Amino acid sequence: MTTETAVAIEGLVQRRAHFELGPVDLNIPKGYVTAIVGPNGSGKSSLFRLMLGLARPDSGGVRLLGEQVRGEDRVSLKTRIGYVPEEAIDIEDRLSGEAKSAFVRQWYPGWDVNYYRELLRRFEVDPALKLGKMSKGMRRKFELSLAMAHHPELLLLDEPSSGLDPIAWKTMIDALHRFMERGDRTIVMASHIIDEVRRLADYIAFVAQGKVLGMYEKDALLEAWQTMYVDAGGRTLPWKEMPGYRSCDLAGGTTYKVVTEQAFEAEQWLAAAGAVLVSKRKLELDDILLNLTEHARGVY
Numbered sequence: 001m002t003t004e005t006a007v008a009i010e011g012l013v014q015r016r017a018h019f020e021l022g023p024v025d026l027n028i029p030k031g032y033v034t035a036i037v038g039p040n041g042s043g044k045s046s047l048f049r050l051m052l053g054l055a056r057p058d059s060g061g062v063r064l065l066g067e068q069v070r071g072e073d074r075v076s077l078k079t080r081i082g083y084v085p086e087e088a089i090d091i092e093d094r095l096s097g098e099a100k101s102a103f104v105r106q107w108y109p110g111w112d113v114n115y116y117r118e119l120l121r122r123f124e125v126d127p128a129l130k131l132g133k134m135s136k137g138m139r140r141k142f143e144l145s146l147a148m149a150h151h152p153e154l155l156l157l158d159e160p161s162s163g164l165d166p167i168a169w170k171t172m173i174d175a176l177h178r179f180m181e182r183g184d185r186t187i188v189m190a191s192h193i194i195d196e197v198r199r200l201a202d203y204i205a206f207v208a209q210g211k212v213l214g215m216y217e218k219d220a221l222l223e224a225w226q227t228m229y230v231d232a233g234g235r236t237l238p239w240k241e242m243p244g245y246r247s248c249d250l251a252g253g254t255t256y257k258v259v260t261e262q263a264f265e266a267e268q269w270l271a272a273a274g275a276v277l278v279s280k281r282k283l284e285l286d287d288i289l290l291n292l293t294e295h296a297r298g299v300y
C-alpha cells in the first residue's frame, strides 16, 4: 500500500538578510502526526508560513492535500486546513472570542458548532472574554478550538502547547488523539516538548539551520539508537567504522561504551569483529534529539 502525501515540499528556498531556509524537500504522509523538531531559530515557523502561503518562497513550492499553495487566498484549500500560529495576532486583542468565532465560521461550510462548544468546555475557555484579556494559555486553547471546529483534514500547529498548564496540556493531547482516530487526518506540528512528540508523533522531521536534516519514523528511531557496552577483549576496534557510530568511550577494563544510530547493523558488525556485547539499552527520545542537534551544530 502506498501512503498518500498530505504535504509535498519541493526545492523550497526562502532567502532573508541573515537567514536562508532550504532548499527543503519533504513529503509528509497523510493519516499521521508529523512533528517538526529543531533548535530555536532553525526555521520551523518560517516553514509553516511558507506551507500556508503566508510568505513567498524565492523558489520551489508546496502542495497541501494535492493542491498547489499560492500567495493569494485559496478558499477551497483553506476550508480543508486548520492552523494555529506560534504567536497570537495583536490586532485581534479587542475582539471577544465569540466575535472572532462568528467571523471565522462563515468561511467554513463544515463548521461544527457542537464540537466547537465541546472543545471550549473541555478546555475551560470563556469565549465571552476579549482575546486581549485572555491569559496566554486560554487564548491558545481558544485558537486550538477554533482551528479544529470545522474538522479540517490537515491541522498545522506551531508550538501548540506553548503556555498551557499541565491539565490543559493533557486535554489538548487527548483532543488531538481523538482528532486522529478517524485515520484519514493529518497533523503537522512544531514542538520543543519531548513528551508531546513522544505521545503524538508518528514521524519526526528534524530541522536545523534552515534545512531538513532527516525524516524519521519515531518508533524506528527509538529502536535504532542504542548505547551498547562491549567487551573488545583487550583489542582496539576501528570504532568509527561501526555502522551508525556516534561515540565511543572506555567504560573500564576492556569494556567500551558505544553509541550507535544503527543498532541492528552495529550488533552484526560487533559479532563479526568477535567483540562481546555485554549489554545494550535504547536511548531516550530527548537524548536522540540532543545528539542530532549537537551533530548539526558540528560538535562532533
Ligand SMILES: Nc1ncnc2c1ncn2[C@@H]1O[C@H](COP(=O)(O)OP(=O)(O)OP(=O)(O)O)[C@@H](O)[C@H]1O
Residues within 6 Å of the ligand: 016, 017, 018, 019, 038, 039, 040, 041, 042, 043, 044, 045, 046, 047, 086
Ligand atoms: N519576518 C522575518 N524577517 C526576517 N527574518 C526573519 C523573520 N522571521 C524570522 N526570521 C529569521 O528566520 C530565522 C528562523 O526563524 P523561525 O522563527 O522560522 O525559527 P523557529 O525554528 O520557528 O524558532 P523557534 O524555535 O525559536 O520558534 C531566524 O534567524 C529569524 O531571525
